[in-house]
Structures are given as structure tokens and as C-alpha cells.
Amino acid sequence: MAYLAKEERRKAIILATLEVAKEKGFAGITTRAVAKQLDAATGIIHHHFKSLSELKCEALRYLSQKNGANCITISNDLPPTQALLRLLSFNVTPEERSETSVWVSAADEANRDPEFARVYGEETNKSHEWLCSNLKEGARTGEYTLTLPVEFAAWKLMSLAFNLYDVSNLPDTALTPDMAVQILKDELKSTLGLESKDLASQLLSSH
Known part of the structure; x- marks a missing residue:
């Protein structure tokens, strides 16, 4: 080297x-x-x-910082609804798909390594903070009509979207991306008051 x-x-x-x-x-x-x-x-x-655990933790932090910078860039370039749909889109690039698989494996690793679990929790909180900021801005501009407190709505959307994405991409699952998008679309309507006819197409649109 x-x-x-x-x-x-x-x-x-x-x-x-x-x-x-x-x-x-x-x-x-x-x-x-x-x-x-x-x-x-x-x-x-x-x-x-000093240890393999430290290396894994630092790798997760690096990936989280990269994702956070991407969120900030998108937020600066797009209005709240478009920024949210861009981040929740199911038709991701190959790079984003591979990174998603890394996050899935990180959740598993958190169950095995207490130190890694602590870092995983810290970095997940940062994603939640970004989503809270998005929801607050969307409510301020009138794009969202929140039916839950911001913090609860953010956790609900994060948990639902990420789990739907993970399951719908399993090789033998009966949950198709179209079904997952419809579930998420209904939740966006229920939690944020979004009723655009284009929601589904935007969630499946290419970047």
C-alpha cells in the first residue's frame, strides 16, 4: 500500500x-x-x-456522516415534501441499495456488540433529528398537516419506511415494492396529510 x-x-x-x-x-x-x-x-x-469493534464503529460513523451530508444537500435543494420523498424513494441507485444493505447488517451487529449498539443508536438519532427538522419545516410551510407530535411522527415514518424497504427487497418475500409503496403512501396521508396523486410515482421514481 x-x-x-x-x-x-x-x-x-x-x-x-x-x-x-x-x-x-x-x-x-x-x-x-x-x-x-x-x-x-x-x-x-x-x-x-485498537480493536475490530472500534473499526466497525468508525465505519458506521463515516457512513452516517455521509448520509447526513446527503440529507442536508437535499434539504437545501428541495422543498420539504420533495426532500422527504427523495429520501424515502424505493427506486434507489445501486450505490444506495448497497448502503441500505449495510445499514440492515448494522442493526444485526448492534444485537451482538454493546459498543457498536451505542454508536448505532447515536447515528440513528441523527437521522431522526433530520426527519424532525423536515417535518417541522413542512408544517411551517403548510405542506404537512401533522396528526402526531413531530418526534413520534418521525420515528413512525422512519421505522415503517426502512422496514418496508428491507422486507420488500428480500429474495423470497411476498411483499412487492409496489405494495410497500402503497402502505407508505397511506401512512404519509394519515400522518402528514399528504394526498397528492403523484405520491406513489414519486416514491418509485428514479433519481
């Missing part, structure tokens, strides 16, 4: 870790697998991260 400054090397290790996670999930991350992805010796990883 070519010479890199300390922070650049740490970032390179984290990116290699996420590539392994995309293929094997967080459960499949080992120092050997990361070193192979990085084309480096395992000793380099041990030098920069």
Missing part, C-alpha cells in the same frame, strides 16, 4: 471496511478481509484501530 498520512490511511481503512460490509455485512468484517481489500498487511489495521 502506498504511503499515506495518518488520517488518510485511517480513512482508506474505513472505506475498505465499508466495501467488505457491502459484500459480507458487518458480521463478515475481519481484519484479514479488510487488509485484503486494502491490499495491505493486517498490522496496519491494528496500528490505527
